[in-house]
Amino acid sequence: MPKNKAARKLGGVLLGAFLLSLILATPSVGKDGRLSPEELPPIEGLPDPFLMDSGKRVQSVEDWNQRREEIKDLLLDYEYGHIPPPPGDMRAEETESMDLFGGKATLKRILLSFGENQEIQMNVGIYLPKEQSEPRPVIFLNDMVWYEHLRPLAERILDEGFIFAGFDRHDLDRDDKDRSDGVHPLYPDYDWGTLAVWAWGCMRVVDYLVTLDEVDSSKIALTGHSRAGKVALLAGGMDDRIAMVVPNGSGAGGAGSFKIEEKGVETLELITQPERFQYWFQKDLRDFVGHEDRLPFDQHFLKALVAPRLLLSTDALGDQWANPLGTQQTHRAAQPVFDFLGVPDHNAIHFREGGHDMLKPDWDALLDFAGHHFLGRPLGEDYKEVPFPDVPLELNWKRP
Structure with missing residues (x-):
């Protein structure tokens, strides 16, 4: 199985969140290289997609392109499992x-x-x-x-x-x-x-x-x-x-x-x-x-x-x-x-x-x-209307 990239990089995220010391205090890692829930910090609200594994936040399109790869690793490591490369010879x-x-x-x-x-x-x-x-x-x-x-x-x-x-x-x-x-x-x-x-x-x-x-x-x-x-x-x-x-x-x-x-x-x-x-x-x-x-x-x-x-x-x-x-x-x-x-x-x-x-x-x-x-046809509606407009979404982060 491919080595778990997100687990290797999560220390940077935790540093950015001022929690690196908590992770370093626990030398073990979770199953198959993933950090276990107990080794991860609780996050209030929805996580910040702009927070890079280095601890800094995205500032440019180049940064975002790097962050996209980090997010892919994170989702495959923890949620979906790893995907093989194309097999070729189609x-x-x-x-x-x-x-x-x-x-x-x-x-x-x-x-x-x-x-x-x-x-x-x-x-x-x-x-x-x-x-x-x-x-x-x-x-x-x-x-x-x-x-x-x-x-x-x-x-x-x-x-x-x-x-x-x-x-x-x-x-x-x-x-x-x-x-x-x-x-x-x-x-x-x-x-x-x-x-x-x-x-x-x-x-x-x-x-x-x-x-x-x-x-x-x-x-x-x-x-x-x-x-x-x-x-x-x-x-x-x-x-x-x-x-x-x-x-x-x-x-x-x-x-x-x-x-x-x-x-x-x-x-x-x-x-x-x-x-x-x-x-x-x-x-x-x-x-x-x-x-x-x-x-x-x-x-x-x-x-x-x-x-x-x-x-x-x-x-x-x-x-x-x-x-x-x-x-x-x-x-x-x-x-x-x-x-x-x-x-x-x-x-x-x-x-x-x-x-x-x-x-x-x-x-x-x-x-x-x-x-x-x-x-290039006219758009029938703007596809922005949400069903629960009065329910707030409080994010602890903003776009760069």
């Missing part, structure tokens, strides 16, 4: 092709394979227009897009000027505790949870998309719902080739918050229960149950990694399990990073009425936002 084999929508488009099924022996395999689907004069932006849903119930959506996406693509993330991890299948036997030294496996899979699909003449490789939007929304945000934070990130109903481990949790939300304690979804994460994240104030990050750190690219978080007011208030507050806490980088409008949020699903209003918002930023 091959794409077309396994099926069918004309759809009265001959306007073709749905192609592709078997992607990677690695020296092509042992990593993924099923991809992509809808392409029959007549296309120039490369198009892509709406990439990290799910199986070839099923018939998604055909009306696919037709709409193509009619609005995009390509629609997706893949079967379960080819890599079946979404269970078993680590004897999927890609796990190929990477036995990696501590990645299922969310990181799937995010890595999204990056491999991007490897393929950027090779296509039909695709504008500078305009790839990645989305997903619920657990796939968590995956979209993680992949988007880690891969700069993804120009727009749209997590929908992603909640805990996604656009929500581990530190701001009202009654009825999925908490860190609930989501990391061994009988539920501990396997989605780096296994020791559960050690922070009851010590959430000692987490050296919250999900606004992951949102900040998307900047200066485009982020649109879509959620539902009735989806209490996904923590609407926490989602609002991490949106607000990420905003200073977008402001610092000169792109305040690139951090967007949209709430609708209703519950846990990805419905037409969610897609309306996604296509409106993508249509504006990718195709």
Whole structure:
């Protein structure tokens, strides 16, 4: 497993917080090189994304670029587990092709394979227009897009000027505790949870998309719902080739918050229960149950990694399990990073009425936002309205 970078650097953060002596007084470190919750200081409010591991605060774009890498290390070390490098040796084999929508488009099924022996395999689907004069932006849903119930959506996406693509993330991890299948036997030294496996899979699909003449490789939007929304945000934070990130109903481990949790939300304690979804994460994240104030990050750190690219978080007011208030507050806490980088409008949020699903209003918002930023169309709304404007967010830090 890669050496834990965040644990090595956390001493600088603690120095900046005048707590280095507390850490040095305890020579041991936590499991696998991570500092344990007991060895980390409690943090009042949401942590400062601008505080570098050296103890100084970000003052320039160059500083921020360094800080981004530190945040990546922190999130992978403590929350998601480590992600292997690209396996290389990509091959794409077309396994099926069918004309759809009265001959306007073709749905192609592709078997992607990677690695020296092509042992990593993924099923991809992509809808392409029959007549296309120039490369198009892509709406990439990290799910199986070839099923018939998604055909009306696919037709709409193509009619609005995009390509629609997706893949079967379960080819890599079946979404269970078993680590004897999927890609796990190929990477036995990696501590990645299922969310990181799937995010890595999204990056491999991007490897393929950027090779296509039909695709504008500078305009790839990645989305997903619920657990796939968590995956979209993680992949988007880690891969700069993804120009727009749209997590929908992603909640805990996604656009929500581990530190701001009202009654009825999925908490860190609930989501990391061994009988539920501990396997989605780096296994020791559960050690922070009851010590959430000692987490050296919250999900606004992951949102900040998307900047200066485009982020649109879509959620539902009735989806209490996904923590609407926490989602609002991490949106607000990420905003200073977008402001610092000169792109305040690139951090967007949209709430609708209703519950846990990805419905037409969610897609309306996604296509409106993508249509504006990718195709130059007028924007239907400003995507800045939050559902709980009277709830304050008190930050103990400010943007540089």
